[in-house]
Amino acid sequence: DFSRAPVVIIGTGLAGYHLAKELRKLDQTTPLIMISADDGAHYSKPQLSTAFHKQRSPLQLVSNTAREMAETLNAQILTFTRVTAMDTASRVLTMRAGAHDQQLHYGKLVLAMGSDPVEIPMAGSAAGCAYSINDLQDFQRFYTGIAGARSVLVIGGGLIGCEYANDLIQAGFDVHVVEPQTQLLGSLIPPAAGDLVQNALTRAGVHFHLGTTVKNLDHAAGSVRVELADGSQLQVDRVISAIGVRPRVDLAQHAGVRTTRGIVTDRYLATSAEQVFALGDCADVDGHNLCYIAPLLAGARALAQTLAGSPTPVHYGNMPVSIKTTLCPVTVSPPPCNADGQWQYERSDSQGVIARFIASDGQLQGFALAGDACKQAPAFSEQTAPIMQ
Ligand code: FAD
Structure with missing residues (x-):
């Protein structure tokens, strides 16, 4: 009997939690189960790239624990649990917690699984040592790893790379940025705007290496020797890789759910599988895969209505993005x-x-x-x- 089966949300990022909050405004009783591969802490991801300058520790970025969220939302939250397979015909998920596999029936399923950092292959003995900071646990690792370090190389001059450069330079680190394009934020803004950001960050002390790429990262006496494709060399203590994100589509793809760049949905956030929806960074909503907060908020409001019984399409108005390069x-x-x-x-x-x-x-x-x-x-x-x- 699917009608009494729970609504299951995979993901406790801002997409999953905002949807759960919106749903509970409309429906307090349908069983709600949320599943997260991480600890399920509720935090605001955009704050990761302003935390050093504001001197906020990973713990201070947590607004609520999973336990507190479960209570507020009248939901069961399964943490450190990874969904490994889904069968959309029988509406069953297979998940793994520790060494144990478990199965779970859903009535309606929402994929709010976010995106993975893009990794580029690099050569050298320290190639695997670059930090990608795409969630709170990544941030915790970096926060611990940077203790005692003075200098950081940021690979990527896009939104996230520029925000980390802006944050770390103001927190007193020596910062280098390598970006293959000849301007910053090149996929978002025209050259003069990129130049303005570059000038402000340069004045603050950031060293830019534009129009080139990282060729080698090698360990050298506790720090990392960096060789760039243009032949120049740098020595830094830590390396951050920030070259973009890619929607998590594997689970959906293996289950036969339609995907392109993200998990394909219509304006009702419905995927190609019956009673399976997608929201947030992982979703490609009517041709738009937008990895920002405003689209997931609009989606969460509409999808909550749909899950509560009033099918409601999402509408994306004009949604400007603020890039937190506070120096410019x-x-x-x-x-x-x-x-x-x-x-x-x-x-x-x-x-x-x-x-x-x-x-x-x-x-x-x-x-x-x-x-x-x-x-x-x-x-x-x-x-x-x-x-x-
Ligand atoms: P996530 O927060 O990544 O959540 C995904 C969830 O899915 C996690 O709980 C994860 O554990 C779970 N999960 C994934 N796979 C599985 C599985 N197989 N089984 C179980 N659980 C699974 N956007 C803005 O609009 N403004 C900003 O200023 C801004 N700043 C940003 C700064 C940084 C540093 C970063 C990285 C992003 C920023 N963004 C910003 C983008 C914005 O934060 C994201 O679009 C948004 O947080 C994505 O939320 P989400 O819930 O879709 O994904």
């Missing part, structure tokens, strides 16, 4: 990928940049604001096309 903040509404159009500067000086992404039909499809121009974000957001028409 950026607010960007990136144009849709493959958008036909170009960036046009309205202002570009030493204090700020304003750029609009104008489509070939004249529509404003995105904008980038850097420095003191960020405060104009609300006005720009109002004029910009919604992500879902």
Whole structure:
């Protein structure tokens, strides 16, 4: 009898927990089970890349433990439990906790499994020693690992790499950034805005190595010797790899659920399998895989309605992203990928940049604001096309 079977959410990140909170506003009684490969602590992931400067320890970033969340949500939360297989015909999950396999029946299933850091192959004896910081446990490892260190190499000058460079330089570390493109944040903002961020971080002491890649990482007397593709060499104590994330799709894929970059859903967050939904970083919602908070909040609100019995499509309005490079903040509404159009500067000086992404039909499809121009974000957001028409 599927009608009495629980709603099961795989994942206790912001997607899983926001959905559970929204669902409990509408339905206090349906059995709710949440499963997490980690300790299930409730924390705000964006705070990971501002924690050093704010002197916040991993423990201080936890807002609630899994036990507290279970009580508030009237849910059962299975921690350190990894779902290893799902059978969408019989609606059964197989999961592993320690050395034990268990099975669990679901009535409705939500995949809120997040994304994995992208790893690039590197050569050298220290190649496996780069830290990727994509969740609280990664942050805990880095936090412990950086004790006593003075210098850090950040591989990747995208959103997360720039935020860590901004944070670590203000926390007193010597910071190097290597980025293959010739500008920072190149997939999000036009060159003048990237330059403004680079200048601010350079003034604060960050060393940039743009237009090149890391070739070798080798252990050298307690630190790491870095060889770049352009022939230059550096010596650093620790290395962070921040070259992007990739939705976790393996479980869905093995179960025959449709995936592209992420787990494919319609606007009801429904996947190709009956009563299986996807939300957050792992989901490709009607063609949009957006690994940010605002889309998962919109999705959680709509999906809670659907799970509670009122099918509700999600609508993505214009959702600008604030990049927390506090030395030179950026607010960007990136144009849709493959958008036909170009960036046009309205202002570009030493204090700020304003750029609009104008489509070939004249529509404003995105904008980038850097420095003191960020405060104009609300006005720009109002004029910009919604992500879902
Ligand atoms: P996650 O938080 O990754 O949660 C995934 C959950 O799934 C975890 O509980 C995991 O244990 C569980 N899981 C996965 N596989 C399994 C399995 N097989 N079995 C059981 N459990 C499993 N976005 C913004 O909008 N603004 C920002 O300022 C911002 N800053 C960021 C800074 C950093 C450093 C990072 C890394 C990201 C930032 N983001 C920001 C992105 C944003 O944090 C993410 O989009 C969001 O937190 C993703 O939430 P999620 O719940 O989808 O995934």
